[in-house]
Amino acid sequence: LCRLSKFNYTELRINVGNWETTAFYAWVAQILLSELLDVPVSLEIGHGIDSSKPTLNFYDEENSFPYATTAYDYASLREGNRLSDCLSTNDTSVPCSHAIMEVWNGQTSLLASENTAGDNQPPEG
Numbered sequence: 001l002c003r004l005s006k007f008n009y010t011e012l013r014i015n016v017g018n019w020e021t022t023a024f025y026a027w028v029a030q031i032l033l034s035e036l037l038d039v040p041v042s043l044e045i046g047h048g049i050d051s052s053k054p055t056l057n058f059y060d061e062e063n064s065f066p067y068a069t070t071a072y073d074y075a076s077l078r079e080g081n082r083l084s085d086c087l088s089t090n091d092t093s094v095p096c097s098h099a100i101m102e103v104w105n106g107q108t109s110l111l112a113s114e115n116t117a118g119d120n121q122p123p124e125g
Helices: 020-036 074-083 105-116
Strands: 012-015 041-044
Touching: 012 020, 012 074, 020 041, 074 105
Parallel strands: 012 041
Antiparallel strands: none
């Protein structure tokens, strides 16, 4: 778990796809948000916060680099939107996240259908 925010920010959980650049982007976001803005950030790779499984967090003591279970876990984003605070649930095996840092162009139609369902926010820029 990341350090608590003195500003009472809830944890931001970033969903990481199953390729390396999405992990690197997530690490940059994790470092900038946690070190400069004091926002608690963790990374979701598809199995929730299950302490028996490795994490991809930049600050992981084991320095592990597991790959995510899915490329685009939109269900995880829906769960994060439903809960708002992913730490508020007792079911640590359910994936929960708030953002995906990289989405390839080939996902445009699927992302559009997710957005029309009203669950996920479209990217800006």
